[in-house]
Amino acid sequence: MTDGVLEAAPTANQPLPRWRRLRTGLFGTPLNAAVTLACLVLLAWVVPPLLRWSLLDAVWVGPADRCADAAGACWAFIGEKLRYILFGFYDQDRHWRPAVASAILLALAVVSGMPLFWRRATLGLWVCGLAVAVLLLTGEPGGPAVPTERWSGLPVSLLLAAAGLVGAFPLAVLLALARRSRMGGVRTLAILFIEVTRGVPLIAVLYVATLLLPLMLPAGSAIDKLLRAQIAIILFVSAYLAEIIRAGLQAIPAGQHEAAQALGLGYWQAMRLVILPQALRTVIPSIVNLAIGLFQDTTLIIVIGLFDLLNTARTAAKDPAWLGFYDEAFGFVALIYLTVCVAASRYSLWLEHRLQR
Template sequence: MSKAGGLPGKAPEWRRWQQGLFGSLGNTVLTVLTLALFLWLLKPAVDWLFLDAVWSGGADKCMAETAGACWTFIRTKARFILFGFFPPVVQWRPALVLVLFAVLLTASAMPRFWSAKLIPFWVATLALSWFLMAGVLTPPLVSTNQWGGLPITLGVSIAGLAFAFPVALVLALARQSKMGLVRILAVGFIEVLRGIPMIAVLYIAMLIVPMAVPGGVLLDKLLRAQIGVTLFFSAYLAEVIRAGLQIVPPGQTEAAAALGLGYWHANRLIVLPQALRAVIPAIVNLSIGILLNTSLLAVIGIFDLLNTAKTAATDPAWLGFYTESYISVALIYFAIGFGGSRYSLWLERRLAASRLH
């Protein structure tokens, strides 16, 4: 082992950084020029973000020529950005829903909790979140038209993943089926959904679905958007699961058949556990993609986190502070996405270590 605790024959981390940055004259020149450009851009950014920023007062103070970022706008509009038009007197409900989502995601991220018991936990958490937001458990009732902000972004993402998973599982198995008609239908569904943009799916859910249901039946706008998001990502998730199924050696299925296990028992007990374990990092990455793509809900008038940030800057009393508003929600998106990517890398290392043992 090396002094830095690395593998034998492998240079320490700091040595590889040194070689990459200053290992030659060309690398040294590029490093110095990059640092100089970074410092040149950093000073005005720091001035605007922190040194000249307005941390208190009103909009008139932010309008001064020497003023930087107006963070007092974010402080004033924080609740609207997070919860949208949800009535302020009961905004503890969406706040509690965020806590429930955090507990759900934390428990689901821990490998020791991975079992069939997570399924009713997901169902109960999503149902409880919906009842809390709607006011079924604690009146007054709140229409989904007033829902918005971070609970919508996380709720649509989590529910989309939860409902897309069983659909994707069926599609992945159907695409590998020996039954020609079943395979053709699965391939057609997957390729069509993967071949059109998500915005088109959302517009179809908004405009076409109401005309397709029987007369007098009204589907909530948020529910229609949720169905569109679920179907769209089920096609992508199906391909991820199919990649995992192809990793499992054919000998596993043959051994299961030799033991007398049928198709469904072999898949449930032998094939799927190995396949899903192999593609968990890819599923995590796709989950981050679902979260980021929920920003497209703004184009159909749903007040997700991005749309509430945009609307907050249209208040006549605080008109025009779009930069601060977008920066604040970008930091929220980045924190969730970066945390998810770090978790994916940690999980990949953990699964690799468990296979070695």
């Protein structure tokens, strides 16, 4: 007590300053301090050589001959092969088409992430955007047709991931509701599909779509290889997404269902207006994590003869004029994947905090 005034004691719920939380986390215990010092030693051992190789001793411009005796990275290779890494086997004089298609897909993802655009019109925007992107990649309008075998690089990775997640979402919602249904036959079929699909690796599903599905079709009929891969990815992702949505549905209190019934809402009205919005909000981190994994798993399409961003970079390093620059090729592609995935994870945290408010 000072001058008759009682001093306020610090409350237990009062947050600590950021510097104090950081100090406590890094050096709060002897074990934490030992781990922190070990990490600092590791960084001191790894970072300086990496900086010398990637920046100080790197070759930024010039022909391949300048990189022959260089001690650092040959980023001139990226400058020479950038368009091939991004767009692969697509006709070089028409690279504007896959560039515009990729920009459309990225713009759709950004717009869909804004709560302001969470309305029915956004679904129509996705349908139109995907249709325009595919139309551009096919060479239409006003140009010769480009077969899907020549689609490669970044547009293929974005298209398979975006269309796979968007196409799997309505199917996943139905599967999640079916697995929780009181109708035994519907519930059993949903369980069988989800468990069998989740028990098989994606690479096996792609093999089935590429090798076995054509044998099951009538003679003379065929489905494009890229379309088969896209359908396989949609079915595969829908099984995992259904389990994520089902977890969100189980987290909703029973009182929400009872309140919807008391308001006179039917089953589908209650799901659309009351239950699903709350369930999806609780599983946003899991959905974003699934989207990140799907974007990374598009590299598996190489097993069926299609080339995504990673595999066009690997092919670029096989050019006889620039042979062997695999570190630069894979490092550049890794930076692209890292940028996309970190941005998605940060967006997930931002959206989670925003919806909690």
